[in-house]
Amino acid sequence: MRGACAMSKDHFQLTRVAALPDYRLGLSYADGHSFEVDLRGWIATTVPLRPLQDAALFAQAKVGFAGRTVEWIEDALDLGADNLRNLAVEQAGGIGHERIWNWLHDTGMTPDQAARALGISRRMLIYYRDGEKPIPRAIWLACLGWEAVRPMNDSLPRNIPTAREYAALHA
Structure with a gap:
């Protein structure tokens, strides 16, 4: 082994x-x-x-x-x-592991925080980040969704803010 x-x-x-x-x-x-x-x-x-x-x-x-x-x-x-x-x-149409690296950098989240945000284990996030396992489309879409709503705490918003609401929240 x-x-x-x-x-x-x-x-x-x-x-x-x-x-x-x-x-x-x-x-x-x-x-x-x-x-x-x-x-x-x-x-x-x-x-x-x-x-x-x-x-x-x-x-x-x-x-x-x-x-x-x-x-x-x-x-x-x-x-x-x-x-x-x-x-x-x-x-080939897949999702390269560097996207997870960049997402982590852009959000400033630790692997623990990012794993919680995505609803996956820290270990699985690291597998994706390091290219050891292919990144499922649903995980990458969750990253994009997180970017769209940028939750301010552990609770997710009930709806997606409008562009104006988003700008006001993150100004």
């Missing part, structure tokens, strides 16, 4: 990378999941990634240090395996 640390790391450890046509990558992870990710947008809009517009360089993609990166030029041009997985999940 694997320890908790080993289990929590496998989902971001790459075992295989394949450069595909049209600036896409095929990614396989140690947890057995495989993804395809389209990097055209990132390459076109991110200055440090512009060298990857060279198809010959892009084709040199390989698993980087300890399976934590996709690497093109050692110590100079790589992308994190966790960021690539998040992007692939989002491109």
Whole structure:
């Protein structure tokens, strides 16, 4: 049986990378999941990634240090395996774990507070936040709903405030 640390790391450890046509990558992870990710947008809009517009360089993609990166030029041009997985999940229509990270940051809530707000256990929230389990659509909708009403205490409002009421409550 694997320890908790080993289990929590496998989902971001790459075992295989394949450069595909049209600036896409095929990614396989140690947890057995495989993804395809389209990097055209990132390459076109991110200055440090512009060298990857060279198809010959892009084709040199390989698993980087300890399976934590996709690497093109050692110590100079790589992308994190966790960021690539998040992007692939989002491109496939899923909800990437970084959304939970951002929601926690934006709300200023602790994991305990956020778990209570969503009606789930702290452990499950952390699984979602860390990308160990896929985020159910209902959980992400609950996050968006929380943002819409921004309860001021543990009790939920009975109705959704109008835009004017919302502005007045949070001015």
